[in-house]
Amino acid sequence: MSRSLSRQAGYGLSVLSFLLGLVLWELMVGWFDVPSFLFPAPSAIFEVYFTADVDWLRHTLATLRTALTGFTIGVVFGFALAVVITLSHVLSRMIMPYVVALQVLPKVAIAPILYIMLGFTNTSRVILIVILTFFPIVINVSTGLATVDRNLVHLLQSLGAGRFSVFYKVRLPNSLPYFFDGLRIAVSGALVGAIVAEFVSSSEGLGFLILNSQYTFNTTAAFGAFVILTALGLALYGSVVFLGWRVMPWNERA
Amino acid sequence: MAGDAVERARMSQPDVVTMTGIGKRYSTAKGDDVTALTDVSLSVRDQETLAIVGPSGCGKSTLLRLIAGVDHQTEGTIQRDSPDGGFVVGYIFQESSLMPWRSVYDNVRLPLEVVGRSDPEAIDELIRMVGMQDFEKAYPIELSGGMQRRVSLARAFVHKPSIVLMDEPFTGVDEFTKEGLQHELSRMIRELGATAMLVTHDIEEAVFLSDRVLIMSPRPGRILAEVVVELPKERDPSMRSSIKFFDAAREVRERVLEIHQVGQADPAV
């Protein structure tokens, strides 16, 4: 940017641009008489929440529940594995090849096969999300636990501190910003995982709703689901960022 | 005279650190050995500040790590003594190396916490000494570089260490701030009656802060010369333009130059 805007003016401009986009969208759809099954107007999407025979709350909560359950388990396991890798050189050497190999595999690819292994259950859906959220946490947290200021380690060691003390006083707090970076990736991954899992098999959730809208040519309902997904994504991501600020007031804000 | 009596009492104290025939070899990732130090013998007397100057890579940081006991020599012995029993070091690094997640107060408290002591008076005194009393609750990110250095000075002295190890403490600090910090550091050493060892490649810094300067050769590091600084114990910035300061700095510089020329004449180096 050649000229910088004040903070308020910047936000104002963003809101204005967004509203303008909505208005243009509405007008274009009207002008060119685009059928709603091709591209519904914003007003039609707004209406669909009241007219369609859909239990929006139930589907939203189903997706949210799956996403958050998988996310929580993935984060806990990811963190635990990162700690184990950091504390034991032997285990690190044994486990890392698997982590690296699996890391590059697009995890959603395994979704159809998970159902063969574990059946068409909610467990299969949660497992997919666990796998998706687990990796960014392991990678980020183990990096944060390892890339510490060596001077601080020497300082503690010179005063007689042992490995546990160095871990607890230096490595763990040092890993927090990395952990929150991982959480931001994981929370987006959790939603992706929930939708993919519901695409493959489910009887409720926003993914199910989108797939069902495809069968019935109810594009407007699918757009309704997109809007809710976007809001969910923003809310979850925002919560992580906000929590990060609260937990780490000492950290530079990205 | 009283001064002599004090001097005699001091001389009868055992040296705080005595290194005899110290050698240090590292084996590198490629499998070959790097000799960082060979046959280093030196001692740091009680309440003395000893400076060591030498070119980059000659093993200065290694020397301090050996004294601190976070690394071990491959040859020779190190004797560590403390008038009041337990030997502990204070450490000042090339960077401030504060914990970003701790406030100024908690950063200064760290060494006490690690050795399992509680001494709020010492924390308050040190924070006041470096003029950070209005910033006790601030996080390092909220401080200027110079302020962060001052906090790291306070942290190095708070637990009354047997010796304070200083590894190029003001590298990367602008000249203006640097001279102020050096004066502050010399004042702290004197007022707290501390023993200190400074490694640096800044000759003026070495002369201003120390009682004796040892000159090291390029790697593998050896002690090649000693210059005694004939300045009063109490240092102040005006001494930087005194004849004695100038003489000491020149003598160190000449010795460094000699060593450098010897190095150039010797094709093996």
Ligand SMILES: Nc1ncnc2c1ncn2[C@@H]1O[C@H](COP(=O)(O)OP(=O)(O)OP(=O)(O)O)[C@@H](O)[C@H]1O
């Ligand atoms: N952990 C290590 N493993 C292998 N080699 C090392 C290690 N630490 C230091 N060395 C080598 O030992 C030599 C001395 O290193 P040291 O860091 O003590 O030098 P220095 O005098 O402090 O240098 P500088 O002024 O650049 O800080 C260097 O050649 C370095 O490559």
Ligand SMILES: [Mg+2]
């Ligand atoms: Mg060094």
